[in-house]
Amino acid sequence: MTTEADHDDLDDLIAAAMQDEIPAPPSDYWTRIDRSLTRATVQGPANVEDHQRFVDTDGDVVRLTGMNAPPRSSTGWTSTRFLVTAAALVVVIALAGAAAFAEFSDSPIGVDSTSGAADNPTTTREPVTSEPAPAQPADVVVGSFEPGAVTDAGLEGIGCWFYRDGNDADLIFHGGFEATVMVIDGRQIIGHTSGFWSVEDVVTADGYEIRFTDVGAPVADSIESQRQPATLVVTPADPTRAPVAIPGDLWCGV
Amino acid sequence: MTDIESRSLQGDPAAFGELLRLYDHDLRGTVWSVVRNRAAVEDVMQISYEKAFRSVGQFKGDSSLKTWIHTICYRAAIDHLRYERHRQHLDESAMVHLSSSSESTSAAALARVEISAALDRLDHDERTILMLTSVQGLTYDEVASIMGIPRGTVASKASRAREMLRKAAQR
Numbered sequence: 296m297t298t299e300a301d302h303d304d305l306d307d308l309i310a311a312a313m314q315d316e317i318p319a320p321p322s323d324y325w326t327r328i329d330r331s332l333t334r335a336t337v338q339g340p341a342n343v344e345d346h347q348r349f350v351d352t353d354g355d356v357v358r359l360t361g362m363n364a365p366p367r368s369s370t371g372w373t374s375t376r377f378l379v380t381a382a383a384l385v386v387v388i389a390l391a392g393a394a395a396f397a398e399f400s401d402s403p404i405g406v407d408s409t410s411g412a413a414d415n416p417t418t419t420r421e422p423v424t425s426e427p428a429p430a431q432p433a434d435v436v437v438g439s440f441e442p443g444a445v446t447d448a449g450l451e452g453i454g455c456w457f458y459r460d461g462n463d464a465d466l467i468f469h470g471g472f473e474a475t476v477m478v479i480d481g482r483q484i485i486g487h488t489s490g491f492w493s494v495e496d497v498v499t500a501d502g503y504e505i506r507f508t509d510v511g512a513p514v515a516d517s518i519e520s521q522r523q524p525a526t527l528v529v530t531p532a533d534p535t536r537a538p539v540a541i542p543g544d545l546w547c548g549v
Numbered sequence: 550m551t552d553i554e555s556r557s558l559q560g561d562p563a564a565f566g567e568l569l570r571l572y573d574h575d576l577r578g579t580v581w582s583v584v585r586n587r588a589a590v591e592d593v594m595q596i597s598y599e600k601a602f603r604s605v606g607q608f609k610g611d612s613s614l615k616t617w618i619h620t621i622c623y624r625a626a627i628d629h630l631r632y633e634r635h636r637q638h639l640d641e642s643a644m645v646h647l648s649s650s651s652e653s654t655s656a657a658a659l660a661r662v663e664i665s666a667a668l669d670r671l672d673h674d675e676r677t678i679l680m681l682t683s684v685q686g687l688t689y690d691e692v693a694s695i696m697g698i699p700r701g702t703v704a705s706k707a708s709r710a711r712e713m714l715r716k717a718a719q720r
Contacts, residue, residue, distance in 0.1 A: 305711060305718060308664055309664060310684045312661050313582070313668065313684045315661075316665065317574065317577055324594075328569065329562070331599045335599050336602075458699075546699045
């Protein structure tokens with residue numbers, strides 16, 4: 296594998312080609328920027344709730360209120376995680392409702408679409424009937440996806456990432472600025488729960504609860520990202536099915 | 550910390566504008582590597598700069614001010630890309646920008662043309678990693694910080710992208 300220390304003629308060619316591509320700013324560029332900064336001075340500091348938005352499956356943005364983004368910490372997020380209050384979670388789930396937690400059948404992520412997933416992800420769970428339950432309910436299966444699949448799916452590739460057993464090739468969770476993505480029981484689940492930088496408990500529309508336990512001390516691996524050992528626990532709504540606990544590494548970055 | 554940075558952090562728009570003039574080319578390169586659309590670059594730059602200025606009070610000094618603004622620009626570019634994908638209105642007219650030197654017949658120039666074309670075939674994150682490393686000389690750690698991905702992912706994507714471009718250059 297090439298390392299960052301390697302440098303050869305190829306780098307020079309890449310650099311030259313990419314430099315050539317960068318478009319020059321238009322003539323009125325700095326006039327507009329300066330005007331924009333002056334306007335911003337009048338408007339005052341940004342409202343942190345600029346980030347508190349909910350993006351539905353059509354890409355429309357609906358602002359949420361009453362939700363506080365947890366403060367980010369360079370020394371650890373254990374004090375800020377799990378900050379979704381009951382009220383906020385209710386807001387998220389209520390707003391998410393049917394639309395927020397969607398499965399992408401045409402997703403670039405390799406997902407077994409034959410695993411019995413509901414045709415309509417928005418369908419609510421049927422009430423328990425007198426029909427006999429399966430004698431041996433299947434264990435919850437958490438799948439993997441490629442890191443690039445998150446951004447390929449049109450979601451912001453920034454946030455927290457969980458890798459199984461410290462293997463950064465085996466990505467099984469992304470909790471981004473705007474969404475949580477996992478593959479559970481063969482279905483890709485994308486929960487648009489925007490506005491959080493760190494990882495919170497998430498309950499999907501299907502009733503899976505996703506949370507992290509045994510979170511260890513953070514290790515700073517770069518300027519503003521860090522790694523922490525943790526265990527990802529996925530608990531199905533079906534009480535006859537046991538939760539699955541997966542040890543690994545949680546990365547969070549700006 | 551420079552005087553311009555200090556005044557910028559105090560909310561001085563003139564100083565902040567001065568600072569942006571110093572950083573603009575690199576930041577513009579990063580945004581371009583993501584959105585690949587000239588008109589979109591201008592929109593994203595303006596939005597990012599205004600957002601950075603309005604949020605400058607939240608800068609905690611965990612990284613350099615340039616890295617912090619870089620992160621805001623990258624996020625804004627990703628946001629733009631996402632919305633464009635939702636609307637399915639990607640403007641493909643600005644996707645290929647061969648340099649004027651592409652008409653040269655030298656081997657190096659031909660390789661550069663091939664690389665320019667191959668850049669469009671890379672994922673935007675791979676392109677951004679190359680922009681940040683090969684053009685701007687940032688370390689993998691700095692790139693990981695800006696893009697919010699693990700360092701190992703930066704390294705593997707950089708390696709894959711370079712290999713792709715190497716093959717393109719050897720055609």
